[in-house]
Amino acid sequence: MNTYRNLLVSVTLLFFSLGLICNISLAQNENEKCTTPPSGKVELKLELPEPFFGGTPIDYYSPNFEPEDYKDRPPYYVPEGTVLISRDKPVTSSVTPTRGQLKQIVDGIKDYGKKHVVELPEGLQWIQIDLEKEYNIYAIVVWHFHEGKRVYHDFIVTVGNDPDFKDGGKQVYNNDYDNSAGMGVGKDKEYVENHKGRLIGIDDGVKGRYVRLYSNGNNANDMNHYIEVEIYGKE
Numbered sequence: 001m002n003t004y005r006n007l008l009v010s011v012t013l014l015f016f017s018l019g020l021i022c023n024i025s026l027a028q029n030e031n032e033k034c035t036t037p038p039s040g041k042v043e044l045k046l047e048l049p050e051p052f053f054g055g056t057p058i059d060y061y062s063p064n065f066e067p068e069d070y071k072d073r074p075p076y077y078v079p080e081g082t083v084l085i086s087r088d089k090p091v092t093s094s095v096t097p098t099r100g101q102l103k104q105i106v107d108g109i110k111d112y113g114k115k116h117v118v119e120l121p122e123g124l125q126w127i128q129i130d131l132e133k134e135y136n137i138y139a140i141v142v143w144h145f146h147e148g149k150r151v152y153h154d155f156i157v158t159v160g161n162d163p164d165f166k167d168g169g170k171q172v173y174n175n176d177y178d179n180s181a182g183m184g185v186g187k188d189k190e191y192v193e194n195h196k197g198r199l200i201g202i203d204d205g206v207k208g209r210y211v212r213l214y215s216n217g218n219n220a221n222d223m224n225h226y227i228e229v230e231i232y233g234k235e
């Protein structure tokens with residue numbers, strides 16, 4: 001009986017201490033939430049580049065513009081076994097880049113330095129990553145260009161098994177609020193680029209071999225840029 005009571009006390013103390021630790025860390029960083037991963041999921045860990053400091057405040061507005069958020073991004077959970085599946089995979093595009101090489105989009109270098117930027121000319125353009133087989137995709141992280149405060153327009157991400165996307169694929173992001181790209185009105189936000197990249201979470205996963213990303217210029221000029229794209233998934 002004593003053993004049982006001791007066990008009960010220990011367990012109670014353990015829960016109490018865990019709560020206390022959680023509360024202390026909350027006090028240190030109010031942005032962090034004391035959350036535990038959903039069953040069978042783990043936090044997606046990303047390697048982030050150095051932030052860019054400086055530049056001029058942004059003078060831009062659109063009906064679906066997301067105010068800048070300086071807080072840490074909340075954790076995003078993916079199924080256990082989810083890994084980076086895009087590194088060094090083949091990349092194609094709608095047009096030849098005017099700066100850099102397409103392979104730099106999946107080389108793991110995320111610094112904002114101009115030698116790391118891949119630039120496509122003005123207009124609606126796309127890049128496409130071939131994962132070389134079908135995966136269940138749970139997250140796509142995109143760094144267009146985070147030197148200064150830029151907002152990219154008609155940012156649309158679609159996933160499919162047809163390299164030509166004749167069926168349009170399955171859209172997982174679309175911030176084209178006025179349907180100028182002709183792929184449907186998007187409900188997602190326009191946002192200011194930063195070193196954290198844009199994390200597109202796909203909670204239930206989406207199946208596909210090809211990931212195509214569109215954009216149509218940014219608030220600073222008409223060009224389209226990519227520093228890095230990372231796709232996370234599992235077979």
Ligand SMILES: [Ca+2]
Nearest residue numbers: 104109227228
């Ligand atoms: Ca890169």
Ligand SMILES: [Ca+2]
Nearest residue numbers: 154176178180
């Ligand atoms: Ca538009």
